[in-house]
Amino acid sequence: MPPAAERATKETAPRAAPALSAPQRALHKLGLKRDIDLALHLPLRYEDETRNIPIGQAREGGTVQVEGVVLDHRVETRPRRQLVVRIADDSGELTLRFLHFYPSQQKAMPVGQRVRVRGELRVGFFGKEMVHPAVKAVTEDTPLAQAMTPVYPASAQLPQAYLRKAVAGGLQRAALGEVLPPEVLPPGLPTLKQALQLLHHPTPQTPIAALEDRSHPAWERLKFEELLAQQLSQLEAKRERARLQAPALKAEPGGLPEQLLAALPFSLTGAQHRVCEEIAADLARPQPMHRLLQGDVGSGKTVVAALAAAVAIGAGWQCALMAPTELLAEQHFRKLVQWLEPLGIRVAWLSGSRKGKARQQMVDMVASGEAGLVVGTHAVIQQDVNFHRLGLAIVDEQHRFGVAQRLALRSKLEASTLEPHLLMMSATPIPRTLAMTYFADLAVSTIDELPPGRTPVLTKVFADGRRDEVIARIADEVEAGRQVYWVCPLIEESEALDLRNATETHAELCAALPGRSVGLLHGRMPAADKAAVMAEFSAGRMQVLVATTVIEVGVDVPNASLMVIEHAERFGLSQLHQLRGRVGRGAVASICVLLYTGPLSPSGKARLKAMAGTNDGFEIARLDLEIRGPGEFMGARQSGDALLRFADLAQDAPLLEQAREAAAVLFSRHPAAARAHLERWLATRAEYLKA
Numbered sequence: 119m120p121p122a123a124e125r126a127t128k129e130t131a132p133r134a135a136p137a138l139s140a141p142q143r144a145l146h147k148l149g150l151k152r153d154i155d156l157a158l159h160l161p162l163r164y165e166d167e168t169r170n171i172p173i174g175q176a177r178e179g180g181t182v183q184v185e186g187v188v189l190d191h192r193v194e195t196r197p198r199r200q201l202v203v204r205i206a207d208d209s210g211e212l213t214l215r216f217l218h219f220y221p222s223q224q225k226a227m228p229v230g231q232r233v234r235v236r237g238e239l240r241v242g243f244f245g246k247e248m249v250h251p252a253v254k255a256v257t258e259d260t261p262l263a264q265a266m267t268p269v270y271p272a273s274a275q276l277p278q279a280y281l282r283k284a285v286a287g288g289l290q291r292a293a294l295g296e297v298l299p300p301e302v303l304p305p306g307l308p309t310l311k312q313a314l315q316l317l318h319h320p321t322p323q324t325p326i327a328a329l330e331d332r333s334h335p336a337w338e339r340l341k342f343e344e345l346l347a348q349q350l351s352q353l354e355a356k357r358e359r360a361r362l363q364a365p366a367l368k369a370e371p372g373g374l375p376e377q378l379l380a381a382l383p384f385s386l387t388g389a390q391h392r393v394c395e396e397i398a399a400d401l402a403r404p405q406p407m408h409r410l411l412q413g414d415v416g417s418g419k420t421v422v423a424a425l426a427a428a429v430a431i432g433a434g435w436q437c438a439l440m441a442p443t444e445l446l447a448e449q450h451f452r453k454l455v456q457w458l459e460p461l462g463i464r465v466a467w468l469s470g471s472r473k474g475k476a477r478q479q480m481v482d483m484v485a486s487g488e489a490g491l492v493v494g495t496h497a498v499i500q501q502d503v504n505f506h507r508l509g510l511a512i513v514d515e516q517h518r519f520g521v522a523q524r525l526a527l528r529s530k531l532e533a534s535t536l537e538p539h540l541l542m543m544s545a546t547p548i549p550r551t552l553a554m555t556y557f558a559d560l561a562v563s564t565i566d567e568l569p570p571g572r573t574p575v576l577t578k579v580f581a582d583g584r585r586d587e588v589i590a591r592i593a594d595e596v597e598a599g600r601q602v603y604w605v606c607p608l609i610e611e612s613e614a615l616d617l618r619n620a621t622e623t624h625a626e627l628c629a630a631l632p633g634r635s636v637g638l639l640h641g642r643m644p645a646a647d648k649a650a651v652m653a654e655f656s657a658g659r660m661q662v663l664v665a666t667t668v669i670e671v672g673v674d675v676p677n678a679s680l681m682v683i684e685h686a687e688r689f690g691l692s693q694l695h696q697l698r699g700r701v702g703r704g705a706v707a708s709i710c711v712l713l714y715t716g717p718l719s720p721s722g723k724a725r726l727k728a729m730a731g732t733n734d735g736f737e738i739a740r741l742d743l744e745i746r747g748p749g750e751f752m753g754a755r756q757s758g759d760a761l762l763r764f765a766d767l768a769q770d771a772p773l774l775e776q777a778r779e780a781a782a783v784l785f786s787r788h789p790a791a792a793r794a795h796l797e798r799w800l801a802t803r804a805e806y807l808k809a
């Protein structure tokens with residue numbers, strides 16, 4: 119075993135050690151268990167204890183360190199009880215004030231004692247003063263700190279001094295020797311060891327601002343290392359996958375896919391054709407496909423999924439399609455049934471709300487192979503669901519599934535000897551930097567063309583004061599035979615301070631539109647009720663649908679031409695774009711009204727402006743990444759794990775490019791170095807690199 123791996127195993131092995139002390143427990147709680155964890159626990163900021171400022175030159179604002187001799191001290195009782203100590207150096211005087219003090223504190227500062235004092239300087243009634251400074255008795259020979267003092271992210275149970283010592287020890291013990299050959303390193307960067315040494319203990323000459331804003335070469339090195347590890351783990355995953363076997367799924371001439379194409383009421387767009395061919399080529403290979411199908415809202419991904427399913431089923435295998443919400447799964451189910459059942463394919467439906475006998479019947483159909491296609495929510499991956507011959511798994515909006523669910527799906531797939539092909543679909547286009555990191559081992563097919571005859575949605579931003587105008591517009595739209603969505607952010611008054619809730623808006627619209635059918639749809643309704651409301655709206659019997667964000671993805675009613683989003687400032691940019699995608703799905707010109715309640719925050723304003731400015735999903739995704747940052751963009755918050763600790767994809771794109779090139783070189787020419795680097799980093803954060 120290579121030394122790094124040996125070390126990692128030893129250090130991760132459970133120890134039969136005695137109970138931990140409170141600060142040790144606090145260290146563990148912060149994830150600081152091994153030397154390398156400690157070495158990578160970097161300071162938030164630094165304190166400069168390397169020099170004393172002459173009192174006369176010390177300025178207000180910011181922390182300063184001075185040294186002086188105690189002139190006198192007294193206890194005042196007014197306006198409140200406090201200890202007041204005056205000190206002086208050659209250049210001036212400074213008053214120290216202690217509101218809560220012990221007699222011992224007073225004794226520690228006798229007249230004539232030399233003290234080194236650190237605190238925030240302000241100019242008060244009595245001139246320069248510090249309240250509750252840190253005081254240390256010194257002599258003229260007491261040396262100053264040789265390096266800046268790091269201040270670490272800590273917790274209430276963890277004193278800074280203890281943490282400092284622990285980190286310094288970890289840094290000294292951690293094995294940080296260079297493992298990367300010079301040819302893959304960007305020029306001008308320090309070694310990892312030098313970088314960490316500098317980040318923990320900068321010298322008095324180091325430009326602290328560059329450390330604190332993470333632009334210093336020491337930071338670059340760390341970010342590069344992290345991105346490199348991530349790229350390497352992606353390459354490794356790709357290689358692993360290439361070793362797996364999958365059924366080669368090919369369509370016969372005149373087979374199911376061709377029959378489906380012939381039966382569709384439209385012909386495919388050029389982009390749909392292209393991605394279908396890419397997918398078909400993958401399916402025909404005996405290695406598992408690992409492909410992301412991305413396309414803007416309404417670009418026609420479902421039919422591409424149906425064609426892929428037809429290839430698998432035509433070749434004698436089963437297909438499973440999983441969506442994150444019941445409503446979305448149900449929309450897919452309806453369309454797929456409509457397209458595939460006429461071709462003689464049985465489609466099973468599995469969801470959380472289908473229980474008992476009906477569920478068992480479906481489970482049996484899946485197990486016997488009678489169902490060619492299974493559509494559902496995560497109910498598809500429940501323990502008792504066994505496939506007869508699963509050849510293709512399609513996962514819609516996969517980033518919305520939690521990490522645990524994704525792993526469960528993977529283990530279900532691994533149960534058979536042949537791996538199924540995997541197609542992921544997303545309506546949230548993934549910006550290039552993200553695609554390069556989290557999906558580096560993923561083939562991507564993009565539908566970059568909308569079906570013909572669509573008129574772009576016109577987006578208007580209105581203050582809530584113009585609500586009546588908007589309601590009048592709804593009446594016109596309904597009069598013309600069209601349908602309307604009204605989206606609200608929350609359903610219960612108690613959940614927010616002043617948000618109008620869907621129920622209230624529903625009542626308001628019912629009153630304003632007498633004789634019209636106005637429906638209500640929200641996340642807490644039983645699934646059957648939701649489906650019933652949706653069916654009414656889809657069939658055109660309901661003119662207005664007031665809904666919470668349950669309609670965000672997948673709802674497809676081409677006759678809907680107006681969408682009103684209330685409290686639009688509370689929604690994320692991608693979410694707004696998804697919602698807007700529910701209109702403009704037919705030939706009719708559609709409008710999306712974003713109602714906001716001011717005053718707007720700068721990012722709220724930026725989001726609404728972006729929405730009014732573009733209909734392009736890729737542009738929206740890019741802006742979203744810029745406004746929110748990648749962690750939230752990917753829903754990483756939900757999985758509780760920030761994906762990258764040091765690098766920032768919005769800012770470090772050039773470094774990412776370098777890491778990608780370096781990973782390819784390392785992987786092919788220096789496999790031992792690649793392994794050593796991965797082991798070092800995997801030992802620190804196995805979860806995020808593998809997720």
Ligand SMILES: Nc1ncnc2c1ncn2[C@@H]1O[C@H](COP(=O)(O)OP(=O)(O)OP(=O)(O)O)[C@@H](O)[C@H]1O
Nearest residue numbers: 384385386387415416417418419420421545569672
């Ligand atoms: N080539 C085409 N020509 C005309 N209509 C099409 C074409 N492809 C798909 N459609 C129709 O366009 C609508 C949107 O398609 P679909 O629901 O597949 O989009 P999507 O990409 O899944 O969108 P979303 O992510 O918004 O749900 C559907 O009504 C579908 O039948």
